[in-house]
Amino acid sequence: xxxxxxxxxxGIDGLTDGSVYEVLEVDELTGAFRLxxxxxxxxxxxxxxxxxxxDPSIKxxxxxxxxxxxxxxxxxxxx
Amino acid sequence: xxxxxxxxxxKAAAYNAAGLxxxxxxxxFRVKQKQAAYNAxxxxxxxxxxxxxxxxxxxxxxxxxxxxxxxxKREKNVFDAKNGSYQKNVSxxxxxxxxxxxxxxxxxxxxxxxPNMHAVAPKGxxxxxxxxxxxxxxxxxxxxxxxxxxxYPSFGDANGWQxxxxxxxxxxxxxxxxxxxxxxxxPAGEVKVKGVKRV
Numbered sequence: 001x002x003x004x005x006x007x008x009x010x011g012i013d014g015l016t017d018g019s020v021y022e023v024l025e026v027d028e029l030t031g032a033f034r035l036x037x038x039x040x041x042x043x044x045x046x047x048x049x050x051x052x053x054x055d056p057s058i059k060x061x062x063x064x065x066x067x068x069x070x071x072x073x074x075x076x077x078x079x
Numbered sequence: 080x081x082x083x084x085x086x087x088x089x090k091a092a093a094y095n096a097a098g099l100x101x102x103x104x105x106x107x108f109r110v111k112q113k114q115a116a117y118n119a120x121x122x123x124x125x126x127x128x129x130x131x132x133x134x135x136x137x138x139x140x141x142x143x144x145x146x147x148x149x150x151x152k153r154e155k156n157v158f159d160a161k162n163g164s165y166q167k168n169v170s171x172x173x174x175x176x177x178x179x180x181x182x183x184x185x186x187x188x189x190x191x192x193x194p195n196m197h198a199v200a201p202k203g204x205x206x207x208x209x210x211x212x213x214x215x216x217x218x219x220x221x222x223x224x225x226x227x228x229x230x231y232p233s234f235g236d237a238n239g240w241q242x243x244x245x246x247x248x249x250x251x252x253x254x255x256x257x258x259x260x261x262x263x264x265x266p267a268g269e270v271k272v273k274g275v276k277r278v
Contacts, residue, residue, distance in 0.1 A: 011268045011269055011271070012223045012226040012227050012259070012269065013222070013223050013226075014268065014269075027193075027275070029196075029275055029276070029277065030193040030194065030195050030196055030275050031193055031194030031195040031196075032193040032194065037271075039222070039223075040222075041273075042273075043271045043272060043273055044193065044273070044274065044275065046192055046194065047194065048194065049192060052267065052268040052269070052270060052271070053189040053190055053191055053192075053256075053270050053271065053272055054187035054188060054189050054190070054265075054267040054268070054269075054270040055267040055268050056190050058268065076194070079194055
């Protein structure tokens with residue numbers, strides 16, 4: 001499952017505008033995407049308003065590039 | 080200056096005897112700094128070095144060799160911010176891979192805004208299980224140190240950056256946070272949520 005991040009790039013190894021990221025899962029408890037960001041490690045990001053947790057002014061969006069048969073990513077983004 | 084060299088050597092010998100590897104590694108660097116300052120001063124002023132005045136009882140060849148070796152390893156592991164190269168001699172740097180720290184406080188307010196939970200961990204909230212997982216004080220280098228230095232020059236130099244991990248608890252949930260920190264604090268864009276669990 002893959003998504004493209006669109007919005008302001010943030011962090012030195014957070015999310016970069018236009019980059020494609022692999023989503024490992026939709027976290028059951030939080031509903032967040034657990035994805036591998038620019039750091040190469042997996043972190044939780046909001047499917048609807050991805051951004052840094054300490055700077056609410058920065059918000060982007062995800063665009064689904066590759067989804068599973070159930071449309072898990074699409075459902076999470078359009079929830 | 081001679082007194083300072085002796086003091087640095089005395090402490091290094093003491094840390095070595097006590098088996099405090101991390102403190103010994105730090106002190107080894109100080110011994111080198113003091114000796115370099117003394118040597119430079121003698122050269123600049125044309126004075127003769129009086130090495131007998133910098134000798135310390137107990138600081139023998141074995142310790143001296145260990146200090147030199149530790150400094151060599153340290154130099155190999157120090158990131159050179161100017162040319163952007165890393166010397167990844169991490170396993171033998173004399174520093175721990177992960178450094179445990181006492182509990183501290185959140186340096187930035189975290190708004191955890193996820194579909195199934197909206198929580199705010201305010202600035203100053205308790206952070207437990209704090210560890211340095213990369214950067215200063217550990218043998219693990221920070222991968223993107225060059226970007227940190229160039230993006231946040233006012234936060235401190237390359238050698239001061241740390242990648243930290245800690246846990247904060249709010250509203251019956253336990254949040255594992257990761258962030259970058261230097262003497263100047265924590266940049267707002269550099270805090271991430273690694274995981275959330277129910278308490």
